Amino acid sequence: MKNEKKVHDLANSVAVSLRSELNIKGFVGSVIGVIIDRLNINLMFIHIDDSKAKGFSAEVRNYQHIYINKNDYIRTQVFTIAHEIYHLLDKEVYEESLSADERAADHFAACFLLPEDEVIDFYHYEKKRRTDLEILYMISDISYTPYETVYRRFKELSLATKIIDKELKKSKDIFKSSLDTEEVFVKIRNENFGESILDNTSWNKKNLVSLIS
Template identity: 25%
Template sequence: MDKKKRDAIENIAEEVRRIVMAGNSDNQNLDVYLRSAGVQVKYTDLSDTQIDGYLEWDIESLQPKIVIDAFEHPHRRVFSIAHELGHLVLHWKWVPTMDEFNKNSLITKQSGVVDVAYRRTDGEYTEQEKARETEANHFAASFLIPEQDIIDYVDDEQRDGKTGSQIILDIGERYFVSQETAGIRYRKAKEFI
């Protein structure tokens, strides 16, 4: 993915966060905020599948629905929710005000159901699917840990004498994300400091 596209996704993610989170910063309750924005979030057992989350259109409620494996680590669940939100926003063109335009753009003409998008655990994707997954991952990381927030945080923590390892641990706790996601955003922030 080129820099222009990465920056665009970063900006979209931060704007969607501003709307969905309504000034709140606790990623742990992302599912609650999404429900308020018109997105259903459901937890179920997906352990016997090759997926750990997917996105579908609920034709009864006329709302998008994110379905996540209930048995994943809580940090993984939050990232998966944000990842599926990325698909919803970037690939289904949904915005957090569910007007008639959004509803009509999501429902296919033949069946009334949108194709299911999902994150596979086996990693077997086409090139187009890989690109979409990369975009959704970048959206999720940007949504959960906004760029300017993390740059300011890392800069402050370094001035206080904290090591990179300690800052990464703190980022994970502060933003309720895995150490892997915290490390990626930490390294990105370091490019700007």
């Protein structure tokens, strides 16, 4: 538990530091391409057959590159870009183990895309008239962040998720283990609120580069 807290604390401090260094505020997923340019990182979208392979990063002759699976949802791609930024940052990294560094990169991405104050303020403002499930989808759309990431962020920040939990349990009982959590959130959304264009992978392949550049 202490090691996990150390991983999360480091990742959060790196995210806060980078946001301050770049002087950015609010949810930044929709402008991740601009951030990549400011960091002088080359971004490439490639076809990867393995659906579990989201992307990777590399530094070659002092040039930094991020490669993203073009078959993923836009939200997943944005999160993966943020995850890989962490790996490329010329800062202290958590090197106790590969898994710890991956968890740190995931937490950095969550903190970078979903800053604590922004999430809490937005949640409490909207909670006066909307359910926690509606707010989750709103924040996910605004931040271009995966539904599951927003859900975990709510849990980390001790924000109520009663309706989300109920819908997740009901849907997982129906679909059993055939869908991962992100896909379950997509199903819940489609059934209750209609489809989001950010979840349309065919649209995604044609428009992502111009959308986030």
